[in-house]
Amino acid sequence: MMRGLAVLARSGLWFGGALILLSAVLIGIDVFLRKVFVVSIGGADELAGYALAIGTVWALGATLLDRGHIRIDSLYMLLPAPIRIVLDFVGLILLVGFFALVFWHGLGVFEQSWVSHSRSQSALETPLVIPQAIWLIGLAMFLLVGAALFVAALGRVVRGDRAGVAGLIGTRSAAEDVAEEVRAAERRR
Template sequence: MIGVRRFAQWGLWFGGALVLLAAVLIGIDVLMRKFLARSIGGADELAGYSLAIGTTWGLGAALLDRAHIRIDSLYVLFPQKLRLALDLLALVLFTAFFALTLWHGLGVVGQSWTSESRSQSALETPTIIPQFLWIAGLVAFVGIAIVIIVQSLRLALAGDLNGMAQLISTRSAEEEVEDEIRDLKGRQDREGSA
């Protein structure tokens, strides 16, 4: 799982960098329009590509960190085995949805490749480039999700319900507080050593 986490973290940084670059590009474009009455042509198109690609590349890390949003009002009242069964079902359905999206996305990418499609903007971007990066992010996410499903099933068969819960369940308030305290201590240590 360490290799999977490292790969997901790399994807998260890649996706985050794309979104940050898109924000900078949009900011520059807005300033240019305001003060120079000029525009960077295609900034909105590039930002759209960045958002789509960045999102898919961040999904795996969010899944590993259990950061996807869930509504758990009643969930916390259920016994642990029922919660874990619901968590596993949710993970399987979540993965199936993105696998279906991936399947249909591959058809779109294939069509763009064979027809040599280009965007209809002034940039005339070959659509295969952003689509390929987007689909690669989906492949990475579905792969990570399958690894997590297999690992959670192994933990379930071994009777390690706590390990399974730490892998696929929603984060408890205690876990979130512990993470915040750990982050705070890390920041204090870095500031103290500087």
């Protein structure tokens, strides 16, 4: 199950990255047209805003699986393993819980947009349910990944696999970061 979610999350990461890249290209073209021909692509900033919001949430799941979310670990590494595991679970619960609240409130905004047929206040007049739905799907994917990660980590706790828990939800160590960079450099050769 985790492999399937990892593939889904990695696909979401690529989708989000492609959206952000396309928005950067669109803004570059718009800036060029404004400077050279004194014309503008109407709505480029609006589309870029949607791309940034959607791209960000679609990347959250892959970042969670890669243990790439930022945590302050100054004291963390000095604590005994059982306390670190508890803190890892607390951190995961708080992160996923926060985004569950964002998702819940986002559903309310989506529902209001749907009922009132809301459109953006730009020349594009984008029906807001379209970017909101894509954004909510990305958030739902993140919540699914977070819940599955919690269950998998809990299973490892029950089996007594502390190293496995740390590998799933713990803070990445400097040694792990260095090893990852070395592997990436070797793949580029």
